[in-house]
Amino acid sequence: MTTNADGPQPRPRRRAPAGAAVLRADVTEAIRAAVFEELAAVGYARMSIEGIARRAGVGKTAVYRRWRSKLHLVLDVVSVLAVQGLPTPDTGSLEGDLRLLYEVSSRALRHPVASQILPDLQAEAARNPEIAEALQKALREGQDGVASGIVAAAEQRGELRAGIDHDLALDLISGPLYWRSVVIRSPKLPKDYLASLTRATAGALRAL
Numbered sequence: 001m002t003t004n005a006d007g008p009q010p011r012p013r014r015r016a017p018a019g020a021a022v023l024r025a026d027v028t029e030a031i032r033a034a035v036f037e038e039l040a041a042v043g044y045a046r047m048s049i050e051g052i053a054r055r056a057g058v059g060k061t062a063v064y065r066r067w068r069s070k071l072h073l074v075l076d077v078v079s080v081l082a083v084q085g086l087p088t089p090d091t092g093s094l095e096g097d098l099r100l101l102y103e104v105s106s107r108a109l110r111h112p113v114a115s116q117i118l119p120d121l122q123a124e125a126a127r128n129p130e131i132a133e134a135l136q137k138a139l140r141e142g143q144d145g146v147a148s149g150i151v152a153a154a155e156q157r158g159e160l161r162a163g164i165d166h167d168l169a170l171d172l173i174s175g176p177l178y179w180r181s182v183v184i185r186s187p188k189l190p191k192d193y194l195a196s197l198t199r200a201t202a203g204a205l206r207a208l
Contacts (some may be wrong), residue, residue: 022047023065030056035077036180044074044124044131071130078121078134088149094159094205097150099198102177106194109181118182145174151205164208172204 034055038047039087049070053060067073089097109115147170154160174198180186 011121027056027058027062029123030109031058031066031073035073036117039074039120044070047074049073063092071128074121075130077133078138086106088146088153090153092157094150094157095198097153098201100174101146101150101173101193102194102197105174105177106181106189109178115182115185119185122182140192145172154205160205160208164205169205170208172201172208176201 004070031052034052035047037055038051042051047059047070049063052070053063056063063073067076089100091097091100109118121131121135125135148166150173151160151164151166151169155164156163180189180193
């Protein structure tokens with residue numbers, strides 16, 4: 001029996017190069033999950049490698065084998081968000097796609113963990129250019145592919161004119177819900193808010 005970087009494992013069929021650390025994927029994911037929990041509980045400033053390791057049920061060395069500091073750990077976790085975007089809705093209509101996107105996004109943004117983490121990281125981003133860049137990438141790219149897919153499908157169906165400004169379309173699609181849920185942190189969306197937002201956004205996109 002041999003050991004890898006995180007704990008006992010069966011002997012591999014092929015021996016790893018001397019000195020190489022074999023990092024278990026399940027431990028990596030446990031650490032990433034612990035980062036979200038720790039950020040929500042104490043914020044970035046008070047977050048520590050020790051606290052993350054304790055939540056993940058691993059030793060500090062397991063964290064340091066993957067990331068050299070809490071900054072790099074948070075940057076990695078935030079960057080992962082960029083590739084975990086929502087699937088592009090495909091309801092067959094612009095308003096149907098927008099409504100589905102808003103329903104899913106609203107639940108995600110108002111989740112207790114997300115509602116705690118995003119404002120804290122935004123405040124930290126004002127002081128740290130690296131976090132600002134990673135957060136912008138995660139938020140922008142996470143929504144950009146979905147919004148672009150909605151706009152492209154609407155163009156193909158003839159619901160929007162071809163060649164509209166996609167950056168402006170993204171602002172129109174993503175801005176209002178993010179503003180209400182994350183910036184002003186409205187405790188509860190008004191009745192029929194998502195339906196009204198869907199109609200208003202579709203009308204604005206048609207006017208571009």
